[in-house]
Amino acid sequence: MRRSLYTALMYLLSPLFILRLLWRSRANSAYRQRIAERFGFGTVSGSCIWLHAVSVGETIAARPLVERLLKEFPQHTLLVTTTTPTGSDTVKRLFGERVKHCYLPYDLPGSLARLLGRVQPTLLVVMETEIWPNLYAACAQRNIPLLLANARLSERSVRGYARLGQLVRETLANVSLIAARGGQDAFHFLQLGAYSERVVVCGNIKFDLQVPAGLVEQGQQLRQQWGASRPVWVAASTHQGEDEMILRVFARLREVLPDLLLIVVPRHPERFDAVARLCADSHFPSVRRSTGSAFAADTAIIVGDSMGEMLLWYASATLAFIGGSLVAHGGHNPLEAAAFGLPVVSGVHVHNFADIFPPLCEAGGAKLVANETELYAQLLMWLQHNNRHQQAGVAAHTFFEKNQGALDCLMQSVRYLMKL
CATH class of the missing domain: 3.40.50.2000 (Glycogen Phosphorylase B;)
Structure with missing residues (x-):
């Protein structure tokens, strides 16, 4: 019921999502391009490992992980999604044709179903803190393992998510594993209802930055x-x-x-x-x-x-x-x-x-x-x-x-x- 109400609200707000893109495109024209991808339409297809990084910072932080995934799983296509044009540009600049790329669809069941129906991921890795009820539920329904990597939650974020109560608990229940940056982050996820056996502390991948040769x-x-x-x-x-x-x-x-x-x-x-x-x-x-x-x-x-x-x-x-x-x-x-x-x-x-x-x-x-x-x-x-x-x-x-x-x-x- 809670997710149904959330979904109804998301559909009601979807026209505003488009208006927001058009508003932001006044300063950056890329925001009014590839809008169809944000509703699950596009040309990216085929089985893959899927990694989501919101924007520039998350994409750069994910670079060591992307490189290791490409090295250890060469038989798998790697899809990297972002939500911002600058994140998209960073993916293309860092990885070129070695990965596939598109925007993450809005958290609408129909949009997600269109993308998941085409890419059929064997694993979804979400960088840092992106808690999307419909995305996580869609992965659980399709038996797609979901890893929340480099997961972080500040006290301010905990207070915000806590207002959503059961919806957040149900969403975190669909996560296969939460790899937290530190003990405090792990504790915050447990506060929101994450299962303790699914929470581990891995440290911060941003420390694993490799300075390019030369x-x-x-x-x-x-x-x-x-x-x-x-x-x-x-x-x-x-x-x-x-x-x-x-x-x-x-x-x-x-x-x-x-x-x-x-x-x-x-x-x-x-x-x-x-x-x-x-x-x-x-x-x-x-x-x-x-x-x-x-x-x-x-x-x-x-x-x-x-x-x-x-x-x-x-x-x-x-x-x-x-x-x-x-x-x-x-x-x-x-x-x-x-x-x-x-x-x-x-x-x-x-x-x-x-x-x-x-x-x-x-x-x-x-x-x-x-x-x-x-x-x-x-x-x-x-x-x-x-x-x-x-x-x-x-x-x-x-x-x-x-x-x-x-x-x-x-x-x-x-x-x-x-x-x-």
């Missing part, structure tokens, strides 16, 4: 072009309201360190133009990566408005700020920066990564700041005291390496479920 060298080559002795600050995954603060802090830092170079990388492509205008209005010489403009000796700011180069920016940087944190968004993943041995500074709004930032800060690899004044002070300290900067970078890299191993645990879960 990327460090590419970063060093960029440093040579920019000036080998110049300090480079990368402000990664910035959100609206943060870029202005970043530029004000940068202006203050340049008074002390006139050769400092800033790389600003907005989180969302639809903000590239706006951030580029902000940088141009700052009166510092700036270039946009996407234009291929020549880098000049007096260039002070690079706008990282190209997709898929975040690791390259980290490879070429001296230190990193991780955005979505000076505003109340919840923060972003600091581990990619830590993998390159960069000291990390972030705002205090990092609740989406509450399992990572506290131990990373305790290890000495990251600092949290409440405002732009504290951000300026922390960056200046690291930039002026090379020994403390190096200590923080080593601490970040050591923390990253010590927590690897989730991938092997996940693959054990995959092998177990593939035999069911």
Whole structure:
């Protein structure tokens, strides 16, 4: 009865889903393309292993798992679904023709039946936290094992899901195995009604990021072009309201360190133009990566408005700020920066990564700041005291390496479920 009411509501809201896509397409035209896929129509077909990753972050996190699945199950087609155009672009960029790709249909029985009827997966792997009652029920009805991988649940999410009560419990009952990132995440799933015998702790697969061969060298080559002795600050995954603060802090830092170079990388492509205008209005010489403009000796700011180069920016940087944190968004993943041995500074709004930032800060690899004044002070300290900067970078890299191993645990879960 509860799922029936949920389904009825989803069907009633489905016209709004289309309107939302059209609204978002004002900034990104890709949202009004391939709409049929969101209702289960499309050309993807054939038996497969199916992995779902919502957007860019989840897709990048899933990369080690995808590579292992391709290696260990070469006889199986791998389907990777996303819900956003940027996630779709990331799948194509990372995996090319080695995987099939389409959008995940809306959680409507008819839409799901159309896709499942064509692809007939032997296993569904859902990255992180995507609890869809009809999708999970459809898999259970078809005896498709379902693995919730790298599963995470914050206290805020638990409170939200708890309001749905029995519907969430019934949905989690259809999950074959929950591979939680940590003990707290596992406890939260148990609070919502997951079966204890179906919950394991595997760790966070984001620690199993493999730095592509040659990327460090590419970063060093960029440093040579920019000036080998110049300090480079990368402000990664910035959100609206943060870029202005970043530029004000940068202006203050340049008074002390006139050769400092800033790389600003907005989180969302639809903000590239706006951030580029902000940088141009700052009166510092700036270039946009996407234009291929020549880098000049007096260039002070690079706008990282190209997709898929975040690791390259980290490879070429001296230190990193991780955005979505000076505003109340919840923060972003600091581990990619830590993998390159960069000291990390972030705002205090990092609740989406509450399992990572506290131990990373305790290890000495990251600092949290409440405002732009504290951000300026922390960056200046690291930039002026090379020994403390190096200590923080080593601490970040050591923390990253010590927590690897989730991938092997996940693959054990995959092998177990593939035999069911």
